[in-house]
Amino acid sequence: MRRAGFGATYQEIHENVSDGYDHTVDHLLDPNVSDGIQQDMLRRYHPDHSGGLGTAGMAFYWLHRMVQTQTPLREKVALFWHHVFATGYGKLAQGRVLMDQVEMFRQHGFGSLKTLLIELSRDPSMIIWLDNQDNHKGAINENYGRELLELFSMGVGNYSEDDIKACAQAFTGWTVSNAKYMKMRADNDSLWPYGRLNLHFEFDEDDHDGSEMTFLNETGVFNGEEVVDIICRQPATANFISRHMYNFFVADEPPVPQWPYREPRDPEAIQILSDAYFESGYNIAEMLRVMFKSEFFKSENVRSEKVKSPAELVAGVLRLTGESRKLTPKLQGDANLLGVMGQQLLNPPSVEGWHTGTEWLDTGNLVERINYAASKFADVNKPGIKEMIGRLAADAGGVATPETLVQDCLDQMGAISLSKTSMDALLNQASKTGKSEIGTDERETDEDILGELLRLVAATPDFQRC
Amino acid sequence: MEFRGFYYPVDLAINKEGRIYGLNRSHEGDPRGVRICMFDYDSNYFGAFGSVGEEDGQFTWATSIAIDREGLVYVSDEYTDRISIFDSEGNYLRKWGEHGDMPGQIDGPASMAFDNDDNLLISDHRNNRIQKFTKDGRYVSSFGKEGEGDGEFNLPWGVTVSSSGDLYVVDWRNDRIQRFTSDGEFKSKYCESGSDEGQLNRPASVAVDKSGHMYVADMGNDRVQVFDPDGGFVMTLEGQATVSPWAQEFLDASPTEASARYESDLRVALNARTGGTYEKRSHIEHLFWAPISVKLDLEGKIYVTDRNRHRVQVYRRV
Numbered sequence: 165m166r167r168a169g170f171g172a173t174y175q176e177i178h179e180n181v182s183d184g185y186d187h188t189v190d191h192l193l194d195p196n197v198s199d200g201i202q203q204d205m206l207r208r209y210h211p212d213h214s215g216g217l218g219t220a221g222m223a224f225y226w227l228h229r230m231v232q233t234q235t236p237l238r239e240k241v242a243l244f245w246h247h248v249f250a251t252g253y254g255k256l257a258q259g260r261v262l263m264d265q266v267e268m269f270r271q272h273g274f275g276s277l278k279t280l281l282i283e284l285s286r287d288p289s290m291i292i293w294l295d296n297q298d299n300h301k302g303a304i305n306e307n308y309g310r311e312l313l314e315l316f317s318m319g320v321g322n323y324s325e326d327d328i329k330a331c332a333q334a335f336t337g338w339t340v341s342n343a344k345y346m347k348m349r350a351d352n353d354s355l356w357p358y359g360r361l362n363l364h365f366e367f368d369e370d371d372h373d374g375s376e377m378t379f380l381n382e383t384g385v386f387n388g389e390e391v392v393d394i395i396c397r398q399p400a401t402a403n404f405i406s407r408h409m410y411n412f413f414v415a416d417e418p419p420v421p422q423w424p425y426r427e428p429r430d431p432e433a434i435q436i437l438s439d440a441y442f443e444s445g446y447n448i449a450e451m452l453r454v455m456f457k458s459e460f461f462k463s464e465n466v467r468s469e470k471v472k473s474p475a476e477l478v479a480g481v482l483r484l485t486g487e488s489r490k491l492t493p494k495l496q497g498d499a500n501l502l503g504v505m506g507q508q509l510l511n512p513p514s515v516e517g518w519h520t521g522t523e524w525l526d527t528g529n530l531v532e533r534i535n536y537a538a539s540k541f542a543d544v545n546k547p548g549i550k551e552m553i554g555r556l557a558a559d560a561g562g563v564a565t566p567e568t569l570v571q572d573c574l575d576q577m578g579a580i581s582l583s584k585t586s587m588d589a590l591l592n593q594a595s596k597t598g599k600s601e602i603g604t605d606e607r608e609t610d611e612d613i614l615g616e617l618l619r620l621v622a623a624t625p626d627f628q629r630c
Numbered sequence: 631m632e633f634r635g636f637y638y639p640v641d642l643a644i645n646k647e648g649r650i651y652g653l654n655r656s657h658e659g660d661p662r663g664v665r666i667c668m669f670d671y672d673s674n675y676f677g678a679f680g681s682v683g684e685e686d687g688q689f690t691w692a693t694s695i696a697i698d699r700e701g702l703v704y705v706s707d708e709y710t711d712r713i714s715i716f717d718s719e720g721n722y723l724r725k726w727g728e729h730g731d732m733p734g735q736i737d738g739p740a741s742m743a744f745d746n747d748d749n750l751l752i753s754d755h756r757n758n759r760i761q762k763f764t765k766d767g768r769y770v771s772s773f774g775k776e777g778e779g780d781g782e783f784n785l786p787w788g789v790t791v792s793s794s795g796d797l798y799v800v801d802w803r804n805d806r807i808q809r810f811t812s813d814g815e816f817k818s819k820y821c822e823s824g825s826d827e828g829q830l831n832r833p834a835s836v837a838v839d840k841s842g843h844m845y846v847a848d849m850g851n852d853r854v855q856v857f858d859p860d861g862g863f864v865m866t867l868e869g870q871a872t873v874s875p876w877a878q879e880f881l882d883a884s885p886t887e888a889s890a891r892y893e894s895d896l897r898v899a900l901n902a903r904t905g906g907t908y909e910k911r912s913h914i915e916h917l918f919w920a921p922i923s924v925k926l927d928l929e930g931k932i933y934v935t936d937r938n939r940h941r942v943q944v945y946r947r948v
Contacts, residue, residue: 204803204832204850207832207849207850207920208787208802208832208834209691210657210658211638211640211655211656211657211920211937211938212638212657212658212659212660214909214912214919214920214938215638215657215912215919215920215937215938216909216912217657217660218659218660219659220657220658220659220660221657221658221659221660223659224658224659260909260912264909341895341898342894342895342896344890344893344894345887345890345891345893345894348886348887348890349887352884352887354887356877356880356884357873357874357876357877357880357881357941358871358877358915358939358940358941359919359938359939359940360912361896361912361913361915362909362912362913363913364898364913493658493690493691493709495658496658496659499659500659
């Protein structure tokens with residue numbers, strides 16, 4: 165659940181175990197399950213959830229969704245596509261249109277890659293981000309055409325410069341309404357006179373170059389939809405998307421710019437996913453189903469082989485502590501910290517997105533991350549922590565050994581595995597506890613001892629991984 | 631923050647002299663905009679007061695504003711459960727309010743209105759009731775409880791008092807308006823859930839004119855609906871904002887942006903593309919986007935606080 169979602173509580177894990185692994189996967193992928201997000205409450209109490217002036221309010225909203233959603237995989241897939249199809253606030257200067265793109269990822273992110281790429285090409289934030297409003301008949305702008313091939317579908321080395329030009333030509337006329345005014349407002353970061361003006365797609369037929377072209381060895385008259393169709397048929401697309409999926413959900417790969425030069429850590433897994441891509445008609449949900457049910461996903465070799473992104477870390481902690489079950493303005497502080505940790509939602513550093521894996525960590529933000537996790541478990545009155553301590557005390561019943569106590573804590577924190585070093589540290593702390601003290605009526609003692617152990621678990625390097 | 635303008639305005643109140651107090655909630659990501667700004671119908675600006683925080687004179691989730699007979703300004707905060715009182719120039723005077731669910735305690739004062747005895751009615755929304763207090767915070771009475779039946783509420787929001795003394799409560803999550811006597815006895819209810827004419831979707835506020843016509847901020851449907859005294863549908867207001875004097879000053883000072891704006895067609899139609907996202911009104915500038923409060927001045931002009939567009943649209947009944 166750490167990799168398919170944002171972690172799970174002890175109760176959720178036990179429910180999943182009782183339902184069975186395959187059933188849990190199918191449930192995560194079921195498009196008919198409601199996410200349980202109370203939009204009306206958000207709109208009432210948090211104006212910027214709908215107004216979307218900047219990134220702060222939208223980050224609050226998205227973090228709230230990650231913490232509260234009953235469809236964590238759908239939310240995780242939206243985050244996945246936000247990473248792959250990186251589009252940044254720095255050039256758009258409004259949160260609303262970017263959050264609409266994320267909503268599009270929720271709606272289409274489980275379906276056909278072909279549909280998703282067409283929706284992406286129409287997405288007004290993507291159009292402005294990659295200057296497609298400046299892509300004209302007779303004066304093409306290659307930006308979107310290039311990135312569609314290089315970063316969003318096939319990867320470097322699988323197309324020519326002529327293919328880039330042809331791809332750009334296919335998307336001439338794919339623009340936004342009132343493009344000049346909207347671009348100016350974005351450049352000026354204009355809130356005036358009446359807040360942000362959302363963008364919407366417009367196809368300018370007069371500005372579209374419908375002349376014959378050759379694209380990826382196919383010749384014809386191709387508009388954007390036909391070009392996407394050709395792209396989706398390419399094995400390179402299957403491989404590239406599969407490797408992205410592996411990197412995001414299974415185990416860390418090197419950064420994308422290195423992919424042309426470094427083999428995947430598990431080429432067989434990439435092939436399995438690529439086969440699933442074609443067999444399912446480019447269906448993302450079916451690729452995910454194959455992935456989650458595969459031996460390569462369940463293997464011990466990839467356990468804890470992913471460094472959590474800041475969003476995964478923060479959302480996971482908040483799901484455990486239970487402190488955000490009710491809407492509270494305090495969630496903004498957690499949302500702001502994502503940027504401090506290196507992942508400002510809706511504002512990736514470039515069209516390449518974020519560099520993941522160990523590149524999430526440097527000496528500065530590693531300390532920030534560890535301190536954040538540990539400090540969040542300091543207040544034992546938070547509902548989730550209270551529940552954990554209650555269960556731990558009941559399980560201990562006055563006869564806990566350090567080993568059982570530590571294992572119980574790890575279970576409560578989401579069935580975490582520790583390295584030997586971390587385990588030894590926790591056992592050392594647990595052995596200082598008087599065995600007869602836990603689970604007695606000495607409530608304060610329970611909270612002190614067990615709360616400290618939970619904080620120590622949160623402070624381990626292992627907690628930073630999933 | 632001391633400058634002219636709005637930042638997610640959520641309510642306004644108008645004193646006998648015509649001064650308008652606009653309550654700005656701002657948002658957690660940028661709380662600098664929390665304040666009450668003072669202006670009038672002719673767009674004259676008289677300054678601002680208040681700021682974000684939990685100290686005296688500060689707000690976290692400012693939600694409602696009302697003026698008593700003496701012209702004192704009352705502001706409710708649904709996070710601190712506090713009623714703060716200022717003089718007509720915005721100088722802080724005092725506060726009251728205690729969190730809880732006992733009579734006289736409050737949990738989320740979402741809206742306020744003075745009755746004909748100058749007592750303060752508060753929509754105590756998380757307690758699903760309406761409470762009456764004296765101006766200095768002494769508990770008088772209350773009515774309502776959680777539910778869907780007559781006289782029951784689900785997170786009630788707007789409250790107003792008609793010239794006849796009847797109380798009108800916007801029953802937010804039940805998508806209806808309920809009407810009571812001044813003592814809280816149920817009289818009638820209006821509307822049901824939906825987006826058709828006469829239906830409501832998470833309404834926020836109601837104003838009642840001298841003839842008994844109701845003006846409802848149907849916030850979830852991004853419109854204001856007008857009903858006759860018996861609750862019969864009269865008309866829908868979708869918003870038709872023009873460029874206000876303050877907006878014109880901005881455009882006059884920004885000729886390049888103004889020029890690009892004048893070349894644009896901002897009156898786009900709602901269509902499958904604009905309607906494909908949750909916040910359709912984010913695309914169309916002149917329409918209401920989260921209309922959150924409706925108030926009437928002494929002449930009967932209708933002031934709609936248009937939250938997500940950071941402005942007030944004013945109508946006159948013809």
